[in-house]
Amino acid sequence: MPKSAKSRAEQHVPPPPPEPLAVPVTDSHTHLDMQDTTVEEALARAAAVGVTRVVQIGCDVERARWAAKIAAEHEAVWAAVALHPNEAARIDREDGPGALDAALAEIAGLARLHQVRALGETGLDYFRTGPEGTAAQQHSFRRHIALAKELDKTLVIHDRDAHDDVLRILREEGAPRRTVFHCYSGDAAMAGICAAEGWFMSFAGNVTFGSAQPLRDALAAAPPELLLVETDAPFLTPTPFRGRPNAPYLIPVTVRAMAAVKGMTEEDMSRHLAANTVRAFG
Numbered sequence: 001m002p003k004s005a006k007s008r009a010e011q012h013v014p015p016p017p018p019e020p021l022a023v024p025v026t027d028s029h030t031h032l033d034m035q036d037t038t039v040e041e042a043l044a045r046a047a048a049v050g051v052t053r054v055v056q057i058g059c060d061v062e063r064a065r066w067a068a069k070i071a072a073e074h075e076a077v078w079a080a081v082a083l084h085p086n087e088a089a090r091i092d093r094e095d096g097p098g099a100l101d102a103a104l105a106e107i108a109g110l111a112r113l114h115q116v117r118a119l120g121e122t123g124l125d126y127f128r129t130g131p132e133g134t135a136a137q138q139h140s141f142r143r144h145i146a147l148a149k150e151l152d153k154t155l156v157i158h159d160r161d162a163h164d165d166v167l168r169i170l171r172e173e174g175a176p177r178r179t180v181f182h183c184y185s186g187d188a189a190m191a192g193i194c195a196a197e198g199w200f201m202s203f204a205g206n207v208t209f210g211s212a213q214p215l216r217d218a219l220a221a222a223p224p225e226l227l228l229v230e231t232d233a234p235f236l237t238p239t240p241f242r243g244r245p246n247a248p249y250l251i252p253v254t255v256r257a258m259a260a261v262k263g264m265t266e267e268d269m270s271r272h273l274a275a276n277t278v279r280a281f282g
């Protein structure tokens with residue numbers, strides 16, 4: 001077949017498994033419900049390379065219910081539940097008055113379950129949602145922060161093109177004891193702010209992208225005690241597999257890239273990540 005057709009076909013082929021990690025780590029943010037495998041397959045493939053736990057993120061009421069369900073069924077899964085900021089804006093726009101608060105009440109019910117470790121992903125997304133959705137996103141973010149504090153659960157933040165407002169609202173509300181910036185996207189200066197506050201920074205496969213030097217600079221500035229690693233799979237597949245489907249078993253690729261940026265051994269990096277995950281998701 002012509003070369004272009006072949007490379008297009010390759011885009012759908014899952015990348016080969018990387019060398020296993022010597023020290024097991026957790027994929028701190030994944031979406032198993034959006035991946036092309038069963039939960040059992042995904043967990044087995046991940047465990048085979050030293051990724052022995054995943055935090056499954058439910059982004060709307062139905063997916064949050066599913067996240068809680070699979071976390072109850074699998075010891076290797078912790079659940080996080082929330083309305084994604086884009087979902088909060090969608091509900092507000094499409095589902096009529098009162099719908100957003102009704103959905104937030106459903107999330108609050110699920111958040112009480114013991115296998116649900118975190119409220120997330122919540123936050124602000126000014127990239128996909130325009131200014132007409134800002135009020136709904138901010139209202140939803142504030143409610144999730146309050147709930148995380150009330151239930152003493154971890155807060156997992158999605159922050160896309162919204163650093164200033166995310167930091168402002170966190171300060172206005174008062175951050176929960178354990179706060180995670182998922183798919184960390186701030187610069188080195190913001191990493192300094194997170195470090196001073198004790199907020200965790202979770203790096204995804206995009207830290208390996210050629211264009212991501214500012215992200216590597218942020219990673220270089222972040223204290224090892226506040227680092228987490230995630231796939232955000234099926235998105236953000238690390239180099240050299242960019243564009244192909246991502247899954248928790250590819251975590252070692254990102255761990256190795258992070259170790260290189262920090263000038264640490266892979267084992268040392270993994271040990272930090274493993275200990276941080278336990279502290280972050282308590």
Ligand SMILES: [Zn+2]
Binds near residue numbers: 158
């Ligand atoms: Zn996100």
Ligand SMILES: [Zn+2]
Binds near residue numbers: 029031057121232
């Ligand atoms: Zn996500």
